[in-house]
Amino acid sequence: MTLRKKLLLFIPLLVLLTNGVTFFLFESSKTVQHSYNTMMDRMLLYTQSVQIADDNVRALYTYLLNPEENSRLALQQQQAALDQIKERLAIQQTEADIAGVLQGYVHMLETFAEQEQAAGTSESPTGALSYYEDAERTSSFIREEERRLIDLELSAYEPVYRSIQLEIVRMDWLGPAVFIINTLLSIVLALWISRSITGPVDRLVLTSQHLAKGHLDASYLPGRSNDELGILSEAFRHMINDLNDLMSKDKKRLESERLVKELELQALQSQINPHFLFNTLNVLSKLALLEGADQTSDLIVSMSKLIRYNLSQLDRPVTLGDELRHVQEYFTIQQARFRSRVEIRQQIDESVLGMLIPALTIQPLAENAFVHGVERMESGGIIQLVMEQSGEDVRITITDNGAGMSTAERDALLAIQDPPRTAPAKKNSMGFGTRNVIKRLRLFYNRSDIVRIESEPGRGTSVILLLPKPSVLERKGGPIHDVPSINRR
Amino acid sequence: MTNRRRWNIGVILLLIVFVYVLVQFYLSTERIRSLVTPLEAGDKNHPELQIALISQELDNPFWRSVEQGALAGAAQYHMELQYMGPFRIDAEEQMKLLEKAIASKMDGIILQGIGTEQDRLLIEKANTLGIPVITVDTDEPGSKRLAYVGTNNTYAGQEIGRLIAEDNKAPGGVIGILVGSKEAPNQRLRLEGLQSVISARSGLSIAEVRASNISRLQAAQQAELMLKEHPEINYMVGLSSLDGIGMAEAVARIKPGGVKIYAFDDLEDTLTAIQHKQIVSSIVQQPSQMGYKAISILNDYFRGQTGTPEQYTPISVITGKEVSAP
Numbered sequence: 001m002t003l004r005k006k007l008l009l010f011i012p013l014l015v016l017l018t019n020g021v022t023f024f025l026f027e028s029s030k031t032v033q034h035s036y037n038t039m040m041d042r043m044l045l046y047t048q049s050v051q052i053a054d055d056n057v058r059a060l061y062t063y064l065l066n067p068e069e070n071s072r073l074a075l076q077q078q079q080a081a082l083d084q085i086k087e088r089l090a091i092q093q094t095e096a097d098i099a100g101v102l103q104g105y106v107h108m109l110e111t112f113a114e115q116e117q118a119a120g121t122s123e124s125p126t127g128a129l130s131y132y133e134d135a136e137r138t139s140s141f142i143r144e145e146e147r148r149l150i151d152l153e154l155s156a157y158e159p160v161y162r163s164i165q166l167e168i169v170r171m172d173w174l175g176p177a178v179f180i181i182n183t184l185l186s187i188v189l190a191l192w193i194s195r196s197i198t199g200p201v202d203r204l205v206l207t208s209q210h211l212a213k214g215h216l217d218a219s220y221l222p223g224r225s226n227d228e229l230g231i232l233s234e235a236f237r238h239m240i241n242d243l244n245d246l247m248s249k250d251k252k253r254l255e256s257e258r259l260v261k262e263l264e265l266q267a268l269q270s271q272i273n274p275h276f277l278f279n280t281l282n283v284l285s286k287l288a289l290l291e292g293a294d295q296t297s298d299l300i301v302s303m304s305k306l307i308r309y310n311l312s313q314l315d316r317p318v319t320l321g322d323e324l325r326h327v328q329e330y331f332t333i334q335q336a337r338f339r340s341r342v343e344i345r346q347q348i349d350e351s352v353l354g355m356l357i358p359a360l361t362i363q364p365l366a367e368n369a370f371v372h373g374v375e376r377m378e379s380g381g382i383i384q385l386v387m388e389q390s391g392e393d394v395r396i397t398i399t400d401n402g403a404g405m406s407t408a409e410r411d412a413l414l415a416i417q418d419p420p421r422t423a424p425a426k427k428n429s430m431g432f433g434t435r436n437v438i439k440r441l442r443l444f445y446n447r448s449d450i451v452r453i454e455s456e457p458g459r460g461t462s463v464i465l466l467l468p469k470p471s472v473l474e475r476k477g478g479p480i481h482d483v484p485s486i487n488r489r
Numbered sequence: 490m491t492n493r494r495r496w497n498i499g500v501i502l503l504l505i506v507f508v509y510v511l512v513q514f515y516l517s518t519e520r521i522r523s524l525v526t527p528l529e530a531g532d533k534n535h536p537e538l539q540i541a542l543i544s545q546e547l548d549n550p551f552w553r554s555v556e557q558g559a560l561a562g563a564a565q566y567h568m569e570l571q572y573m574g575p576f577r578i579d580a581e582e583q584m585k586l587l588e589k590a591i592a593s594k595m596d597g598i599i600l601q602g603i604g605t606e607q608d609r610l611l612i613e614k615a616n617t618l619g620i621p622v623i624t625v626d627t628d629e630p631g632s633k634r635l636a637y638v639g640t641n642n643t644y645a646g647q648e649i650g651r652l653i654a655e656d657n658k659a660p661g662g663v664i665g666i667l668v669g670s671k672e673a674p675n676q677r678l679r680l681e682g683l684q685s686v687i688s689a690r691s692g693l694s695i696a697e698v699r700a701s702n703i704s705r706l707q708a709a710q711q712a713e714l715m716l717k718e719h720p721e722i723n724y725m726v727g728l729s730s731l732d733g734i735g736m737a738e739a740v741a742r743i744k745p746g747g748v749k750i751y752a753f754d755d756l757e758d759t760l761t762a763i764q765h766k767q768i769v770s771s772i773v774q775q776p777s778q779m780g781y782k783a784i785s786i787l788n789d790y791f792r793g794q795t796g797t798p799e800q801y802t803p804i805s806v807i808t809g810k811e812v813s814a815p
Contacts, residue, residue, distance in 0.1 A: 017507055017508075017511060020511050020514070020515075021510075021511060021514055024511075024514040024515055024517070024518045025514070027518050028517060028518040028521045028522075031518070031521050031522050031525050032521060032525065034525070035525035100537075100539050100569045100571055101571065103539060103593075104539060104571070104590075104593030104594070104595065105593070107592070107593045107594035107595075108589075108592045108593045108594075110594065111591075111592045111593075111594060112592075137588070138592050141588070141589045141592050144589075145589070145593075160524045160525065163520075163524050164521055164524060164525075167517050167520055167521050167524075170513075170517055171514070171517055174510060174513055174514060174517070177510055178507075178510050178511075178514070181503065181506055181507050181510060182507065184503055185500075185503045185504065185507055188496075188499055188500055188503055189500060191496075192496050192499075192500055195496070
């Protein structure tokens, strides 16, 4: 129920109930009053009729004594009054017991009127006198009957009066009860309605205070309800949740940017301007070619390509093919260095080469295989690079048969959190480059099971990347304004 | 949530209590209304015929029985009966009531014949005004009453005479008689009936006739005087309803067991006395039937039919057997 409906329902309801009590009180007092009035009216009518009958007798007597015009008029006036009151009595509605008596009374008045008429119009004085006596006698009957009627009315009313008294006593008792209950009900309703407003409002205020302090916490919000405040707090809850989501996304984005920066920083750590180095290497390779040192020239070209790759925009994804070429350049240089001590095996599924991956992810792993795997071996070192389709994913495996690592070292490498950097100086130790790659891959794919390492001390290491195939992204190549390198192959 | 529910329950409870009180108020109002309504009722405009029943004495059980019968008849024929009468036996008052009833233009009047000239004149006046008059219990001979309904009093007197004659085997039965009033025609007729039977039998004689004025105390007093003056009395007859009990009291004081008492009517005390063998038997009239019959004759009259002017209601004799039997 909405607040508006609640208010619209309960306030009129309260008023209606209170008014109901007032109405019933008014109604009953009106009824009682009415009954008093009608009975009183009737009694007054009885008394009045007796009065008029007496007046009639007197007027008749005066007329009979001296039958003059004005006494005749007075008599007629009295007769008219008698007729009138007779009519009024005849239409009175009384209790069934009294009705018969009242009817008799009205008839008696009629008889009286007839006798009076007869006396007034009688020719002979003796006849008039006897009619007058009759009328007088009837008027005495009327007096008696009037007393009887009043007695009857009173005795009929008495039990009613007693019962009404009892009812009124009951109502007297009900009155304070209604007052108390009504007051209680008003207070409770007022509290109830105001609580249903102030409670949620208080909680909303508390939540917004927390928000202002930076705590994104929806637990203070009021429970779900259907009123306006419920809708408001629901919207609030949504907002807080959305804010939380956005903030965590933002944190991730910042982290991946930080890692790229770190990589760039690492690349710059050579403290030689890479463009200068790259250009110099290209000049050197051309010179070596001119002097007939073909192999030297090739190596220098590879070197220059490696550097150029590193100079490209590292925050953009590249294709697996690009990354493979880069690794192959690296292999060329390392092969020239290690010669027959290392055998490099490659097993490449051409169909996976179009896939996009973050730049500089495989080369650091290959470098790791050289530096930590086979560098110290006198002979028989093997480094294998496999790229293949594995179900929906692409599996990239770099295997060496070198020194290997312990389980603890491996776990430290795969740990989500950075281990405390005890020896930052030890640059070429297993870890920094590899950990950077692992973290970047995890952030890029938003999955933590992207890298697996299988290793045993003395037996070698396998780093397995399981890359989920993303929807194909357009690859934008960055502009390169450097000296073009020559490639004889 | 529980807190909220508690609030809801509280509000609902208070509402229920309030509505209860409101309903009480409503009921009170309704009751007052229903109490007051009959005072102003009169939805029926009294088309009923008004019948006056003027009794000899207002709270006399005999006359109350007449009223009951008349009421039953009135209910059946849609008439309204107004029962009236003097508080104590008062012929003047009875006649005044009759005069009033005539002045009130009653549709019919039922009364006890009083036996005076004035009464006859009043009945005639009613007759000229078109009001039918029925006499019950006691007739008003020579008046213009429509009909008489009641016991055949002569026959009732004869019946008592026959009862005594049957009882009296040996000669020498002396009878003391109490009557309600020596003027009342019903008493006179009963006495005549009784005398006619006694005089026909040898061996039976009437010692004295006295009036009790329909009072138990006077009945006892008169019976006592009679017994003292005529110690030979061995039968006593009471021709009005209270005589029997008064005589039984007197006999118990003066001559216990020596007098056989015959009474009239079936008052509670009379029946008890019969049971205790203080009274031999009693002649019982049918007052309720009188009332009912009077009303039905009036009904016939209003519908234009006239029957026989004398309608006798049956009598029965109650002895110790009948009293102890049921």
